[in-house]
Amino acid sequence: MTTPLETPSLYAPREPIFPKRVSGHFRRLKWAAMAVLLAIYYVTPWLRWDRGPAMPDQAVLVDMANRRFFFFWIEIWPHEFYFVAGLLVMAGLGLFLFTSALGRVWCGYACPQTVWTDLFILVERWIEGDRNARIRLHRAPWSLSKARLRITKWAAWLLIALATGGAWVFYFTDAPTLARDLLAGQAHPVAWATIAILTATTFIFGGFAREQICIYACPWPRIQAAMMDEDTLTVAYRDWRGEPRGKGAGAGDCIDCMACVNVCPTGIDIRDGQQLACITCALCIDACDAMMDRTGKPRGLIGYLALSDETAERAGQPVRSVWRHLLRPRMAVYTVLWSGIGVLLIVGLALRSQVDLNVTPVRNPLYVTLSDGTIRNAYELRLRNKQHHDVTYQLGIESGAPLSIAIEGELAGHITVPPDQTLTRRVYLSADPRSPLASAGSEPVTLTARDLDGPASARIRTVFHGRDAR
Incomplete structure (x- = not known):
């Protein structure tokens, strides 16, 4: 009696990765990047910046309640979100620039997933030991010793995750x-909920998901290929020098020690060529160089390499310098675009006014005829004072014919606006019955607001509706 063929499972359980400790130039660079980035993230909300009375003194603050963003001396209002958009565009172009130059280097050094995973692995190594010890512990049956080590590690991870979630909410108040x-x-409750969510995601992503986020969840590995070309410098294995692998006569420089695989945080073998999972952290270079030093062979079996140099290297010929790879048209375009947007943002910040004026004509009715024949139009005026003290503004009119201005609730043509606030007032423009504007249709006029004690001013065009308006 035959049994039906079983359908093979397409699911492969995850094999945990236990990166081995390594020393070297790139590992020290990653430690430095991690220390600087974590310090910026955790310390920034506590920096103070004096903006005067009744103003927040937090240097970096996303003030959702008042719809403003503070960054040291810079204050961004909701209608100025284009500054934030410009920064996001610069960040995207910067990512394109670095990827075109050095491959997935952002992922290897500065991505939050990489930074916190490095921190979690460091804690894991302190508690459970290096790679071999962690592998033995993983394969060992549960015992009091294993439970003690795991609970200690998870508690440390949870504290880091809690600090991460807590630091994030500090940016918003x-x-x-x-x-x-x-x-x-x-x-x-919103603060507690935000901390809980960020604590859980940091704990899971940094402790358990690790390389799975980089390989499966992150879209950048699938986009980066469009940013790279044959002149991009990226981590590669020089197989013409390393093959065939082994230690005997006739073998290449690679002794198949697996050091490059054992230190890889995503568990790949760089000797198999470029792969989607490679985050270009270059730890395999440190591991391989250390092994080459031990065996008395020249360094560089694994190193930064451009595809356009491969043929020359295989033939033992000189290759182009790093600057020749960096100074190419694609890099120039990204650099010019990135710098141009930065210059525009700086100029925009330098030239922006300290007062915003917005006027909306009241259209029902378009105009009112007073008892003496005067034609009066009503407007909703909104005046925003971006300075950190009370400012009194003088309202004025620029038109082809004389107009009078009156502000509802104000005896003179002055409006005092509190610091960092927007004041709304009903404003009336009136034309003498014998004035050309009184009998005209819709004529353009300009309203102005001028700081009586400073240089700040604003002007906006609107229309005045006469008797013939439709």
């Missing part, structure tokens, strides 16, 4: 005040 509220259990 005054950090010392929120810290006191959290310790007293009086913080807003």
Whole structure:
């Protein structure tokens, strides 16, 4: 009696990766990048910046309640979101620039997933030991010793994740005040929920998902190929020098020690060629160079290599310098675009006015005829004071014929606006019955607002509707 053929499973369980500790130039560079980036993330919300009375003194603050973004001396209002958009465009172009130059180097050194995974692996190594010890612990049956080590590791991970989630919410409100509220259990539920979500995601992504986020969840590995070309410098294995592998006579420089595989945080073998999972962290270069030093062979079996240089290297001929690879048209285009947007943002910040004026004509009715024949138009005026003190503005009119201006609730043509606030007032423009504007249709006029004690001013065009308006 035959049994039906079983359908093979397409699911392969994940094999945990336990990167081995390595020393070298690129590992030290990664430690430095991790230390700087983590310090910036955790310390920035606590930096103070004096903006005057009644203003937040947090240097970097996303003030959602008042719809403003503070960055040291820069203050961004909702209608100025194009500054933030410009920064995002610069970030994208910068990513294209670095990828075109050095491959997936962002992923290897500065991506938050990489930074926190490095930190989690460092803690894991402190508690459970290096690669071999962690592998033995993983394969060992559960015992009190294994449970103690795992619980200690998970507790340390959870504290890091909690600090990460807590630091994030400090960017959205005054950090010392929120810290006191959290310790007293009086913080807003939104703060608790945000911390809980970010703690859970950091704990899972950095502790358990690790390389799976880089390989499966992140879209960048699938996009980076469009940013790279044959002149991009990226980590590669020089197989013409390393093959055939082994230690006997006639073997290449590669002794098949697996050092490059054992240190890889995504578990790939760089000797198989360029792969989607390679994050260009270059730890395999450190591991291979260390092994070459031990065996008395020249370094560089694994190193940064451009595809356009491969033929020359195979033939033992000189290759182009690094600068020749960096100074090419694609790099120039990205650099010019990135720099141009940065210059535009700086100029925009330098030239922007300290006052915003917005006027909307009241269209029902278009105009009102007073008892003496005067034609009056009504407008909704919004005046925003971006300075950190009270400012009194003088309203004026620029038109081809005389107009009078009156502000509802104000005896003179002055409006005092509190610091960092927007004031809304009903404004009336009136034309004498014998004025050309009184009998005209719709004529353009310009309203102006001028700071009585400073240089700030604004002007905006609108229309005045006369008797013949339709």
